[in-house]
Amino acid sequence: MSFEAPLETTKGNIHEVEIGAGRKVGGETTFPFHLWEGEMPNSPLIAMEVYDEPQSGWPEAVRKVYEDVMDDPVAWARKCQDEFGADAICLQLGSIDPNGTDASADSAAETVKKVAAALDIPVIVYGTGSPDKDAEVLKKIAEATSGAGSPIGPVDDSNFRLVGAAAMGYKNPVIAFTSMDVNLAKQLNVLMTQLGVPEDKIIVDPTTGALGYGLDYCYSIMERDRLAALVQNDAKMQMPIFNNLAPETWKAKEAKVSEEEEPTFGDVETRGILWEAVTATTLLLCGTDILVMRHPQAVTLVRAAIEGLQAQSKEKVAS
Amino acid sequence: MALSGLQIFKLLAKTNCKECGFPTCMAFAMQLAAGKAELDQCPYVSDEAKAALGEASAPPVRKVTVGAGDLAVTVGEETVMYRHEKRFENMPGLGVLITEDMDDAQVSSLLGTLKEQQFNYVGRTLRPRVAAIKAADAGRLAALAAKADAESGAALVLMHDDAAALKAAAEPLKDKKPLLYAATEANFDAVAAVAKELDVPFAIKADTLGALADLGQKALDMDFKEVVLDPSSATLGDVLQDQTLIRRAAIKKTFRALGFPTIGFPCLMTDDRLLEIVYASVFITKYAGIVILSDLDPARTLPLLYLGQNIYTDPQKPMQMDQGVYPINDPTADSPILVTTNFSLTYFTVSSEVEASKVPAWLVIMDVEGQSVLTAWAAGKFVADAIAPFLKKSGIEEKAPHKKIIIPGYVAQISGELEEELGDGWEVQVGVREAADIPKFLRQWSAN
Numbered sequence A: 001m002s003f004e005a006p007l008e009t010t011k012g013n014i015h016e017v018e019i020g021a022g023r024k025v026g027g028e029t030t031f032p033f034h035l036w037e038g039e040m041p042n043s044p045l046i047a048m049e050v051y052d053e054p055q056s057g058w059p060e061a062v063r064k065v066y067e068d069v070m071d072d073p074v075a076w077a078r079k080c081q082d083e084f085g086a087d088a089i090c091l092q093l094g095s096i097d098p099n100g101t102d103a104s105a106d107s108a109a110e111t112v113k114k115v116a117a118a119l120d121i122p123v124i125v126y127g128t129g130s131p132d133k134d135a136e137v138l139k140k141i142a143e144a145t146s147g148a149g150s151p152i153g154p155v156d157d158s159n160f161r162l163v164g165a166a167a168m169g170y171k172n173p174v175i176a177f178t179s180m181d182v183n184l185a186k187q188l189n190v191l192m193t194q195l196g197v198p199e200d201k202i203i204v205d206p207t208t209g210a211l212g213y214g215l216d217y218c219y220s221i222m223e224r225d226r227l228a229a230l231v232q233n234d235a236k237m238q239m240p241i242f243n244n245l246a247p248e249t250w251k252a253k254e255a256k257v258s259e260e261e262e263p264t265f266g267d268v269e270t271r272g273i274l275w276e277a278v279t280a281t282t283l284l285l286c287g288t289d290i291l292v293m294r295h296p297q298a299v300t301l302v303r304a305a306i307e308g309l310q311a312q313s314k315e316k317v318a319s
Numbered sequence B: 001m002a003l004s005g006l007q008i009f010k011l012l013a014k015t016n017c018k019e020c021g022f023p024t025c026m027a028f029a030m031q032l033a034a035g036k037a038e039l040d041q042c043p044y045v046s047d048e049a050k051a052a053l054g055e056a057s058a059p060p061v062r063k064v065t066v067g068a069g070d071l072a073v074t075v076g077e078e079t080v081m082y083r084h085e086k087r088f089e090n091m092p093g094l095g096v097l098i099t100e101d102m103d104d105a106q107v108s109s110l111l112g113t114l115k116e117q118q119f120n121y122v123g124r125t126l127r128p129r130v131a132a133i134k135a136a137d138a139g140r141l142a143a144l145a146a147k148a149d150a151e152s153g154a155a156l157v158l159m160h161d162d163a164a165a166l167k168a169a170a171e172p173l174k175d176k177k178p179l180l181y182a183a184t185e186a187n188f189d190a191v192a193a194v195a196k197e198l199d200v201p202f203a204i205k206a207d208t209l210g211a212l213a214d215l216g217q218k219a220l221d222m223d224f225k226e227v228v229l230d231p232s233s234a235t236l237g238d239v240l241q242d243q244t245l246i247r248r249a250a251i252k253k254t255f256r257a258l259g260f261p262t263i264g265f266p267c268l269m270t271d272d273r274l275l276e277i278v279y280a281s282v283f284i285t286k287y288a289g290i291v292i293l294s295d296l297d298p299a300r301t302l303p304l305l306y307l308g309q310n311i312y313t314d315p316q317k318p319m320q321m322d323q324g325v326y327p328i329n330d331p332t333a334d335s336p337i338l339v340t341t342n343f344s345l346t347y348f349t350v351s352s353e354v355e356a357s358k359v360p361a362w363l364v365i366m367d368v369e370g371q372s373v374l375t376a377w378a379a380g381k382f383v384a385d386a387i388a389p390f391l392k393k394s395g396i397e398e399k400a401p402h403k404k405i406i407i408p409g410y411v412a413q414i415s416g417e418l419e420e421e422l423g424d425g426w427e428v429q430v431g432v433r434e435a436a437d438i439p440k441f442l443r444q445w446s447a448n
Helices: A061-065 A073-083 A105-117 A131-144 A160-170 A182-195 A216-231 A247-248 A270-286 A295-311 B007-012 B025-035 B048-057 B104-116 B138-152 B161-175 B186-199 B209-221 B236-252 B273-285 B296-311 B346-356 B374-378 B384-393 B409-422 B435-444
Strands: A017-021 A023-026 A044-052 A088-091 A123-126 A152-155 A174-177 A202-205 A288-292 B064-066 B074-075 B091-099 B118-123 B125-126 B130-134 B155-159 B177-185 B204-207 B225-230 B292-293 B325-329 B338-341 B359-364 B405-407 B429-430
Touching: A017 A202, A044 A295, A073 A088, A073 B204, A088 A295, A105 A123, A105 A131, A123 A288, A131 A160, A152 A160, A152 A202, A160 A182, A182 A216, A182 A295, A182 B292, A202 B025, A202 B091, A216 A270, A216 B209, A216 B296, A216 B429, A247 A270, A247 A288, A270 A288, A270 A295, A270 B273, A270 B296, A288 A295, A288 B409, A295 B138, A295 B155, A295 B236, A295 B273, B007 B025, B007 B048, B064 B225, B091 B104, B091 B155, B091 B296, B104 B130, B104 B138, B118 B273, B125 B296, B130 B138, B130 B292, B138 B155, B138 B161, B138 B409, B155 B161, B161 B186, B177 B186, B177 B225, B186 B209, B204 B209, B209 B236, B236 B273, B273 B296, B325 B346, B325 B429, B338 B374, B338 B429, B346 B359, B346 B435, B359 B384, B374 B409, B384 B409, B405 B409, B409 B429
Parallel strands: A044 A088, A044 A288, A088 A123, A123 A152, A152 A174, A174 A202, B091 B130, B091 B292, B130 B155, B155 B177, B177 B204, B204 B225, B338 B359, B338 B405, B405 B429
Antiparallel strands: A017 A023, B064 B074, B118 B125, B325 B359
């Protein structure tokens, strides 16, 4: 019996979404990196995260990288763009948390404007997951970034009307957040398109679990998302996927516990970097389009993984 | 191609003799149909049934065991492309490459690590298990193999182009089932003969999947079952492509010539020790059976071992924590007590927030078969008359006798009933709904 490569073609494709600064995400016509049987016109994007207020309690491996810019989001974003070659910035609006600083929408919008003005790369703006506050702030952000095409989120089933309307008005893509469930993800996309948000203005955040902390759930949900989009050609599932993995990864005990406390775990810095890089690489294999990352060395590794995955000897299939 | 359980049952002896290890012929037939049993397990199978079933009954990816004893690695037996369709069966075996260039102390140190290194994660012990031995000198190969066996008991992969060298190294250890690596177009007959004589598994290696399939077919024609594939992928993209197409051919086309587990060597693909781990993670996520690294530094093996567990855990059985009292941040008798369910994600999320709060606390985890708080409440498992007796038996009273417990905000409605069930001075406080709000809650909490 001679071998014939079993190729699979798909019926659907992922929408291509413009995210500002001339960049696009999505557009895949095949499973992640299956370049031997389909197209992946846009490489997955690595967005490095920047916070709008200093962060405490970070593991040393990442704290020392950003300690000089922690209190200046513009300098922080510039560092990611100029030194680390970030494809995009994800500005995490930690300051607006009602249980924290509870900063006003105006002050957040001011920061976003300053950061965006200082950069040549796209800026993604992300709230704290408090639906009411996020809605109030994201409306302002849409106005403040009018025309720049910055994706804003998270938007959930309780605030999508408020944020969706503003995003439509100012032409921002929205990031629709659901909690680890394929059906809920689809339902929110249906609600948003019914509201009038165009399909190519929606990116989805399916919830990201770090390695050892729910990555298995996240992996299978994303695989099922992509099967629905590509094989079943379900238009309400054909959105690019956004994974906010940095906060999850660097919260994992294994990424931060010192070698003194866990002598069998080995060097903490290596471990932290690999925790983030391995989580990100696994997400590449189940369909991510935007990875939000923190450690520059993990970013370098994941960029190498993307380039490695794109390097395929096509003639093999024909052999 | 594939026969249903019922179709297979009709071809069996129907005596329910149980000698196959299953209670009835029907049960055996169902397992055959699912690719979870082999026809050979039935001593009474007729030649006619064999011919009819042979093709249909073997698992699409053959089971291969390398090594013997505690560190033996069983791979293969896979039946799906996507883990959510059923589950992935056998976690990849992780190992280290030992070469003749290493000095004795270095080899002993690696073998010592293989023997000792293990991590506990959600109730499972995870560890590297494989030593791949590579030496151009045949005598050195045999000596290193013997040393590796004696000092670590690891599953062995013996690497050489020459069948005689492989035989010399494998023969004294043949009961330990070392994997001979590798038969190629050039040496297939000789290596296969050694594998047959010693009754050990062997790997086949070729530069294209077509050539690999030709070797696989040769092995099948000679009635070999324990074969491991190396498609010699040159780039990471080729790894993805080769592993995917091999698995797809086996599962979707029942293409037997590639219906075997694979072995991969990320250690030979890059000199960057961190990038090697990223490469290895692609092998592990995408179907590889045995993955060989250049060292066993725990900071590098830990993420890969966790990844193997994550990908190979059964998606239909939620990962569960053991029931019990978990101390966080060195709690004392006056520290707050939080009660929640044993769904692993619930535990991970809550424990990491409690940890982040820096507030010493007791986390009491109740076994509700791995369900989340709301699901378990709806199923009647995380309710007052179940929680009360559990708490009393949990031993928390001895550790923190203040009798004030905090329940998840999502089950606020059970607080009154739970207080009644507990009786005798217990106080039930309603906590927050979202784990992210735990630090603030705990910082404001006081026992009085």
